[in-house]
Amino acid sequence: MAIVLTGDAETHFTRSMIPHHEGAVAMxxxxxxxxxxxxxxxxxxxxxxxxxxxxxxMRMWLEKKTPTSQNSPKAEN
Known part of the structure; x- marks a missing residue:
């Protein structure tokens, strides 16, 4: 669930919650x-x-907030 930190609390929360919820659905x-x-x-x-x-x-919200290439959760390097 590692993501790129943006300094934007709402974006950080949303990007973090997507993989968290995906895990809940899988379980x-x-x-x-x-x-x-x-x-x-x-x-x-x-x-x-x-x-x-x-x-x-959350995906729809991210689409409105950020360019498409930045919407999916990404691991930090």
């Missing part, structure tokens, strides 16, 4: 695919839906 997809407890499956499905919506919003 949550395990429960509906393999789990048996209906409550956990329902929770996992809600996590997937909410985080994917938030990822979409």
């Amino acid at each position: 949550a997809k395990i429960a509906p695919a393999n789990g048996k407890d209906p409550e956990v499956r329902k929770l996992a499905e809600a996590v997937i839906a909410a985080r994917e919506k938030e990822i979409g919003f």
